Amino acid sequence: MIKTLILQLKTFIQVVFYISKGISNLPDYQAYVRHLKEKHPDLTPPTEKEFFADLLENKYGANAKRCC
Numbered sequence: 001m002i003k004t005l006i007l008q009l010k011t012f013i014q015v016v017f018y019i020s021k022g023i024s025n026l027p028d029y030q031a032y033v034r035h036l037k038e039k040h041p042d043l044t045p046p047t048e049k050e051f052f053a054d055l056l057e058n059k060y061g062a063n064a065k066r067c068c
Contacts, residue, residue, distance in 0.1 A: 026052075026055075027055065029048050029051050029052070032045070032051065033045045
């Protein structure tokens, strides 16, 4: 019974995390890594920290595209 409860709680947390990422419009790092491995095997995937740092830099950094 405890194992079932823990498994259900883990599944619930994963679903909440997945939904929150969709709502916040954050890209899926794991999907990005899978894409790189399948389509660009010669490239080394960035770490998750590097991935999101680059994302924020492109969105809000000095060279971000902004409306005039």
